[in-house]
Amino acid sequence: MSEKKSNMYKQMEDLFQFILKNVDKSKVSSKNKSQIREEIVGLQSFVIGARPARIAIVGRRGAGKSSLINAIFGEQKAEVGDYKSQTGSGKWYLFENELGGIDILDTRGLGESHNPEEAVLAESPIEEVKQSVKHKCPDVILFLCKGKEVGARIDEDLEQLLQLKKDVLAMHAYDVPIVGIVTQVDELAPASNSEPPFDHPKKQENMTATVHMLEEKMKEIITTPVKVIPISAYVEYEEGEITYDRRWNIDLLLDYLITELPKEAQVIIAKLSKIKSVQKKLARNIGKSVMTVTGLIAATPVPIADMPVITGLQISMIGTIAMISGTKLNRKTIIQFVGAMGMNVGVGVALREVSRQLVKVFPGAGSIISGTIASAGTYALCEAAITYFIDSKTTEEAKEVYEQQFEKQKRKGEEK
8 A cells, every 4th residue: 555545544544533532422322322333334444444346257258257347447457358268267356447446256167168278277167266265255246148148058057156155155154146247238139239228129128038037047046136237348449448339237237236345345446437327326325324423413412512523424425425436535635625615624634633623613503403404414515525526516516516405405304
């Protein structure tokens, strides 16, 4: 970890410690304190414990494993083999760029009849995968199946996949989710409709049929709740630049993964996706969590004493949303944004010194803050941060969103 990154995380860690310390001093009930601490620790894991997602990609040769990796990054990260499998021994690879990385277990295809170009370490593909997950537990397994081959000897593949799921549970006490991926749907008939959004009625019918077929097979053999997503990951590159892009539903896949991955793996994959809908979903999930906490804290007889916690949580939320967007997080960035929204945290206040210098000012609150006001302000700040950091709007536009959302949420709260 670089010194700059280390300092950033140190500042955020100090901020969370400050918040937790003040929760202990607060006047809220013991029951609410327990819930508040749980929410804060959960939020802390997004930032302090952030790590690359660990994704195992399993499927037959030609199912499009390498293409999917490239599609997620929007860059040529993995070599695509047109005729022979390029991936030999099942190994974890860290694919990364300036925004972060993903740990991907990219294996040779199930049921292969030829040797891949790399040397292999086990007798069968599934044995290689088992060796790899022994030392590193996957967060999720993506089972890739080519659209035209969904019905081709799939039972054998799924039986092996079920055994792998059981092995992960036995090794790591983790019930790893499996997501079915129907790949290369652009190649389904009719061939003339090969460009997204693939809206030809017959194309839609064929895609629906393949998804249904894989769903039924997975339900029959794996017997857990099943999610199957159809995708196209075809992209052409020249000298590292995209020259032709036929990606489709990659955003839907990443959006779903956000719900399946552990909290500590969500921020980095949201950054890497560069997909605003994915980033906004995660940002709003975090905002809802902070709203819950600020509402509980403020709904006490003497909430003004708890203002350091409320303001600290809001600042941590803003910093986390900035990280999700891919913005380089620093003290100046947060202070400028918070100041533009009308919250005075003092010029030159460093996050690592927040426990001594944080000024407790909340716009429109007066001397006593109700839970409604605190929750409305948190929601408004969340939406304003999304506008500024994720949508790349101006501080003036973000302030307008803040004011509109604050009034809207305050009215909703008063009507309850």
